[in-house]
Amino acid sequence: MAQELAPLSEDDLDRIIGMAWEDRTPFDAIKLQFGLTEQHVRNLMKATLKPGSYRLWRKRVEARSALKHGKVRSFSLGRYHSQKQKLFR
Helix, strand or coil: CCCCCCCCCHHHHHHHHHHHHCCCCCHHHHHHHHCCCHHHHHHHHHHHCCHHHHHHHHHHHHHCHHHHCCCCCCHHHCCCCCHHHHHHC
């Protein structure tokens, strides 16, 4: 049975898309903040982005799978926070 998700505001959509594009933001962080699984994020990106942009994003995610998956990535180098993230704390 599929889990019902709350509707997302435009600000939330922009934030999720920005987090998904960031190389060092794991899908786990998106799930923690917005309750979206990796598959939900993929579906959202596919529905929101132009087809070429979606393909480019998927290539980036596949090439950086160790960074986009928190369980695989070692945080010994520290966490990366974009300048925009400071606004949301």
